[in-house]
Amino acid sequence: MKAKRLFAALLALVMILALAACGETGETEGAGKGDTIRLVNGKIEVDAQLKKLAQMYEEKTGVKVEIESMGGGIDIQGTLKGYYQAGNMPDIFVNGSDADFANWDGLLADMSGEAWVADTDAAYVNKDGTVGFPYTTEAIGLAYNADILEKCGVDPATLTSPAAYEEAFAKIDAKKDELGLTAVVGYYTEPVNLYWSSGNHIFGQYLDAGLARDNTTYIDMLNDGGKLDEARFTDFAKFIDLLQQYADKNMMISGTYDQEILNFASGKYAFVTQGSWIGATMTTDDKAEYEAAGSFKCAFAPYAFQDGIDTILTNSPSWWSVYKDGNVDAAKAFLQWLTTDEAQEVLVMEAGFISPFKSCKWVANDPFAQTIADYVAAGKTSNWHWQGMKEGIAQNYTGQVFNDFAQGKLDVDGFVKTMQQVCAACYA
């Protein structure tokens, strides 16, 4: 009897110790965080380059940087919220829109005292201070294949009015077979996976094209109950209609992003409705086709849906923020180091970023780097106010309307009316 009791007591003791030990190891792992910082990156395509930077930084300073890349359809903000609930916040993480920053209101460290702030115009600033570190610049315009335009006798500099576009499209369309083009424009509206192109980037042209960077007229209207300026939006709709007339009809409704870029890289479209990020795909995944098509020169033309529109839309697509309760000093030091020459070399030459920092002297080997630099130098850039639209508007509302327009379910007038109604519903 006694032995049995003793045994039971011993067993209980072992159990307690085991449990206590479990609890402890879990805790200590987190405790030794002094010289480690964790970065959640939203551009999974540059994962390898960031890891290389992390290694360089560790060799130099001894501070370990863990890169955690997310992308390819993962909802990053949702995942971060889960991390927050679990007390597992990274020290640096990505934010891509006004709503993202609003989520973390009061939880982000102010970086306005950092040296890099004076070196860029693209930092994200709100009432908490400078809370977003810019790391690249992206541009959205009507990308074109300069070789084809030249062969058709179209001067891209004249493309600043709907009439000029109509004439240019007709000219190129006439030579389509001779040049081996499938269509004049690669315009894709598939709403399941490509809604961001139509609903965010192309819609963003309505909000900003031709306007000064600080002009918030149309985004303010939209955020005031989802209102659209009827005159401007009708002009925009007519321009979309023009794109549709000359678009690749087989692909316009359900083609994929990969097909769109591949066709443009192989020289089958003269224009494509995508932004500067496709340069990276053209020179890596689609390299063979791009070279076979003569590694043609690429540039952007403005979405000139009204006479005189001559700007493209540029901005940092997302920013890195420092979590207030994380390892703030080490994180800030790492971000500061990213603006140094050796780090910028990796970011620009290997990751293909277009540096938002004025002191950077590297120029990416990207097909669109030159055209962006030209627009920036000429001061002909507009802002990305679509980042301030209500969350989910493209995916849940506007993307589908673009698709309906492309399918012919709506005419220009119907497109305007429906878009007005759908935007109002989104903001209701």
Next chain:
Amino acid sequence: MESKNSAKKVVSLVLLLLGVGLIVGALVLDFTGSKFSMRGAMLIVGIVAVLAGLYFIPSSGRHKDIINVIFLFPLLFTFCVTVIIPLVLGIFYSMTDWTGIKYTQFVGFANYAAMFKEVPFLWSLLLTILFVVFNMILVNVVAFVLALLCTSRIRGIGFFRAAYFLPNLIGGIVLGYVWQFVFNNVLIKVIGNGISLLSNTPTAFMAIIVVYIWQYAGYIMLIYINGLVTIPGEVIEAANIDGAKPLATLFRIKIPMIASTITICTFLTLTSAFKQFDVNMALTNGTGSVQNFMGSYLTNGTQMLALNIYNTAISKNSYALGQAKAVLFFIILAVVSLIQVRISNKKEVEL
């Protein structure tokens, strides 16, 4: 005896006090955001001390009950942590303006009121019910026919059973993307007018139903096969001797004999169709337009309830509203499950 009892009392009291002290201490430390690394261990030691204290309470009459509770404790604790607490928290969050990070105010039933005023949500609800009705019938009919085929005397039955069951082993997301490719890149060339089946709401809805049946019928088929093979051979033999035709055997003997299997399969398909999410998300992600539903132009033509909840919370970043919808979803499913239990119990009594 008396002294032993009082000694026990002291031990029990000391352990109880120590345990409660440790638990409270650990919780206070945790809620004040302390980084003291032993607080988890404190909590566990405290709980064990309380349990030991309970064990030593010298009450002869209720001792057994206490022991029972102690034995049940691990399970009750797990159940609380994984089910009860999230449920209560979820209902609480649905009445606040929670953003997934924090909440600033309590809004009562405002989210519930907003949910029923949201036309796209009502559409999702209606669509889900339609989907459930279609699938409950179609999956069961297809699965039953397949089961009949796979219990008949044709060659290569093992192959057919495996082949029909195989789609069920593929994850819904993968399957959705595979079928998306089929609809957008293969079928478009066969039926080619340049417009994929997934681009129009009615055809896209049909596409989801087809994919769902393709995925789920094999699984239900296995259950039907199991039911069919348990029918005693002599009954069917007797029917044959009496000159019953195959159809008569099917309707008069086989189907009545597997009535309970049919009930199980019906409810299985019902609940699983209600919870449809992954195929819906991968195949159409809820897109598709509806020209006029209750006076609105809708852009979520094929969005079912689970996906609507997900998109409300994640993509539109309204966690509290999504949570309110999820509570309604829970209530619907709970009612369905209760009915199912009732009916199954009744059937078993009848048999």
